[in-house]
Amino acid sequence: xxxxxxxxxxxxxxxxxxxxxxxxxxxxxxxxxxxxxxxxxxxxxxxxxxxxxxxxxxxxxxxxxxxxxxxxxxxxxxxxxxxxxxxxxxxxxxxxxxxxxxxxxxxxxxxxxxxxxxxxxxxxxxxxxxxxxxxxxxxxxxxxxxxxxxxxxxxxxxxxxxxxxxxxxxxxxxxxxxxxxxxxxxxxxxxxxxxxxxxxxxxxxxxxxxxxxxxxxxxxxxxxxxxxxxxxxxxxxxxxxxxxxxxxxxxxxxxxxx
Numbered sequence: 001x002x003x004x005x006x007x008x009x010x011x012x013x014x015x016x017x018x019x020x021x022x023x024x025x026x027x028x029x030x031x032x033x034x035x036x037x038x039x040x041x042x043x044x045x046x047x048x049x050x051x052x053x054x055x056x057x058x059x060x061x062x063x064x065x066x067x068x069x070x071x072x073x074x075x076x077x078x079x080x081x082x083x084x085x086x087x088x089x090x091x092x093x094x095x096x097x098x099x100x101x102x103x104x105x106x107x108x109x110x111x112x113x114x115x116x117x118x119x120x121x122x123x124x125x126x127x128x129x130x131x132x133x134x135x136x137x138x139x140x141x142x143x144x145x146x147x148x149x150x151x152x153x154x155x156x157x158x159x160x161x162x163x164x165x166x167x168x169x170x171x172x173x174x175x176x177x178x179x180x181x182x183x184x185x186x187x188x189x190x191x192x193x194x195x196x197x198x199x200x201x202x203x204x205x206x207x208x209x210x211x212x213x214x215x216x217x218x219x220x221x222x223x224x225x226x227x228x229x230x231x232x233x234x235x236x237x238x239x240x241x242x243x244x245x246x247x248x249x250x251x252x253x254x255x256x257x258x
Contacts, residue, residue, distance in 0.1 A: 001245045003230060004252040005034040005223040007097075007131065007157050007177055007205035010057065011046045014209040014220055026223040027056060030245075033258070034223050037097040037131060039064035041075040044082055051091040058256065060094035060131050062119055065101040065112045076118050083126050093256040094154060095123040096131025103135040113140070120148050129154035129255050132174075138165045145172050155203055155255060158211065163193045170201045175251050179205045180213035180221060183232040194236050199247035203255065204230055 005026075015022060026034070038047045038061040051059035061082055063071050079095075086092040098119040100112050123130040129152045134141045138161045153173030159166065160181055169176060176197065182190050206229065208221040213229050227241075230248070234241040252258070 001030045001227065001230075001242055002249050003029075003031045003204060003226050003245055004249045005031055005206050005208070005226050006155055006203045006252050006255070007179070008034050008036055008208045008223060009039070009210070010034065010036045010208065010223075011038075011043055011050055012209055022222055022224060023054060023056065026226070029224060029227050031223045031226050032056065032249075033058065033252075035060055035093060035131070035256075037094075038062055039097055040067045040070050041072075041078055044079075048082075048086075048091075058093040059091055060096040061092070062096040062098040062131070063115060064097050064133060065099060065107060065115065066104065066133075068107050068111060068115065071115060076115070079119070080122055083122055083128070087126055092128070094129040094131045095119055095126070096129075096154070097133050097157065098130070099133035099157075100137035100141055101133060101135045102137040102140075113144075116141075117144065117148070120144065120150065123152065123154070124148060124150050127152055131155050131157055133157055134159075134161075138162075138168075142168045142172070145169075145174075153255070155205075157205065158207060160187075160190050161193070162189070163196050166193060166197060166201070170198075175203045175255055176201055177205045178202050178233055178248075179207055180211040180225075180229055182236055183213040183215065183229060185214070191236050194233065195238060197237065199237075199239065199244065200251060202244075202248055203252045204233070204245075204248045
């Protein structure tokens with residue numbers, strides 16, 4: 001069973017003690033490729049170094065809304081410089097993680113929107129997919145995407161919206177990132193939505209080290225867990241796990257041009 005983890009933070013210090021072992025074990029379990037996403041300017045180099053050191057890892061660079069207070073105007077300039085310098089390098093696969101977070105009420109929405117649109121424009125300029133963080137902000141994200149119409153679209157990370165919102169993203173060409181959240185029985189609305197999604201609209205992810213699935217509660221999440229996550233999601237969606245694995249990997253390859 002071939003799997004692709006489309007969203008990880010393997011550069012985080014959580015993995016410093018055992019990263020090589022983890023990567024070897026994930027590969028042994030069928031996880032052939034993993035995307036590592038930047039979230040602030042200070043970790044761009046670390047993300048890129050990982051992608052250069054291991055052919056199974058691919059880099060995305062972006063400025064995450066959660067770190068809004070850390071971002072500076074020059075960091076957007078530097079992000080564009082990174083994208084220009086790496087343009088055409090197959091190890092750079094996307095712009096991300098960026099987006100809008102309305103769950104954290106202290107994050108200024110106008111500043112978030114400005115940061116979001118600046119990076120969305122970069123994704124358009126460099127013809128790269130956008131890997132989007134969307135929390136309680138689907139309507140605004142969808143409205144913004146309709147204005148920009150990015151040709152390469154991308155992935156809505158950790159999708160937890162309604163079926164109607166899913167349908168809007170799919171119409172815009174985006175895939176929906178599914179991971180640990182929907183493995184929890186209490187995620188009733190999300191599980192009902194997943195059961196209605198076409199297989200060509202989804203990709204798999206872990207968000208490691210976060211969003212642990214129900215079978216590993218309270219543990220550090222890892223690409224090693226993707227087979228169990230895929231199995232649980234396949235049950236929710238009413239398909240065979242091999243069918244979901246094949247479809248999600250094919251979708252990921254289409255998103256990233258692999």
